[in-house]
Amino acid sequence: MDTTAFLRWLHSIMAGSGSGTRKRIIRFRHRKDYLQFIQASSKSTQTRPLLQSVKHLPLIQAISCPLPDTGILPYLGDRIWVEDDRPLNVHSILKKSAAVDKGIPWGVKQIKAPLAWSQTTGHRIKVGVIDTGVDFNHPDLRHSLSRGINLLSRGMLPYDDNGHGTHIAGTIAAANQLHGMIGVAPRSTIYPVKAFDYNGSAYVSDIILGIEWCVRNQIHVINMSFGMKTRSRALLNAVINAYNAGVVIVASAGNDGNRKSVDYPARYPQTLSVGATTRLRRIAPFSNRGSDIDIYAPGDKIVSGWLRGHYNEMSGTSMATSHVSGAIALLLARHPAMSPADIKATLRRSMRPLRGTKAPRSTGELDILKMLQAADR
CATH class of the missing domain: 3.40.50.200 (Peptidase S8/S53 domain)
Structure with missing residues (x-):
């Protein structure tokens, strides 16, 4: 996974999200991808402040954040799972x-x-x-x-x-x-x-x-x-x-x-x-x-x-x-x-x-x- 590109995409889509936004859970299929994301995102929070609102879920190698209804990166389809962060x-x-x-x-x-x-x-x-x-x-x-x-x-x-x-x-x-x-x-x-x-x-x-x-x-x-x-x-x-x-x-x-x-x-x-x-x-x-x-x-x-x-x-x-x-x-x-x-x-x-x-x-x-x-x- 290109972690830098993923972070850039995540920040831009969060910045541009409007009324069609819902909380989503993104799970990383491979532990290596998740660890690389955690390491890269911790260095990027000052330049990309919206990433501070991303919730980390290490037990399942995942994050939760608001995302629009469309715009999930298609080429990451085999590297991540995305689902709604549902209310209980x-x-x-x-x-x-x-x-x-x-x-x-x-x-x-x-x-x-x-x-x-x-x-x-x-x-x-x-x-x-x-x-x-x-x-x-x-x-x-x-x-x-x-x-x-x-x-x-x-x-x-x-x-x-x-x-x-x-x-x-x-x-x-x-x-x-x-x-x-x-x-x-x-x-x-x-x-x-x-x-x-x-x-x-x-x-x-x-x-x-x-x-x-x-x-x-x-x-x-x-x-x-x-x-x-x-x-x-x-x-x-x-x-x-x-x-x-x-x-x-x-x-x-x-x-x-x-x-x-x-x-x-x-x-x-x-x-x-x-x-x-x-x-x-x-x-x-x-x-x-x-x-x-x-x-x-x-x-x-x-x-x-x-x-x-x-x-x-x-x-x-x-x-x-x-x-x-x-x-x-x-x-x-x-x-x-x-x-x-x-x-x-x-x-x-x-x-x-x-x-x-x-x-x-x-x-x-x-x-x-x-x-x-x-x-x-």
Whole structure:
């Protein structure tokens, strides 16, 4: 690849881009081309200032930048892949203020987490929550948080300005039994990765940067309570790289009530795809379902932490996903050598059957005691 010509083209097309511009991801097929681009672009930012807005995605040998609908260099067709940098949204559908479920919320009880705490509490397991950030001052989370990273504003802590990320973190690892609530794995550590803005929106490139940060910081479990309808090769590439690095990725199925398919990234086989159940252990009406679901967990009317130390009741496959991430933290604290494939197999052979005449027989609801027994065998 002629890196100088590519940089010149990239700068000129960014400078001339108008109303037909969209964020794109450009992946380099060959690592040598990518490394040459990185080296050359770092020397060119002063003479070509627009290149400072190019987002580097080293986990997948790619960049993200605004490009017009036409004008991709045709002779680079065999050296690069180009795709839209698509938007994603967090997976929740209902919220209302709530008094805290003093002590142990119903979902944490339903999956039998308290019965496992004599064996494991998730100690030393790092859970990356790629979401809207977290309320660092929440009394139930103060002892469960690491610094994490804010991908939207690198110099700041990943403060939550939406509430969704705090809710997810609370279900996974809240630890305030005397005055507040307790999560599934109260001695695990949450690493908040703020990729979503106050509206609960992000781009695929933000998620890829979040996954890369988690891989680089040796995070054990990544909670992904979000999704989109369209497939992204770039996101799949990032998920595969994390999976190969031994990171367990837990992803929410989506809240469209779709009976045959789930959202991405939950549809990728390298993730653990989670659907939502109710207190009656039936599939929640809003939950996507189908053969791509690996496991179900409580996701209807879940009370957890919220902004400014408050609590909210929320429903969605997001909430189900956080229960599964906490369960995996409990499992890994007891069996740290388990691979993502081992964990998925263990979960799938230890589920409780779902209730309901139309409930699928191929999958079931999370049961932490059965999960630990299956892993011990």
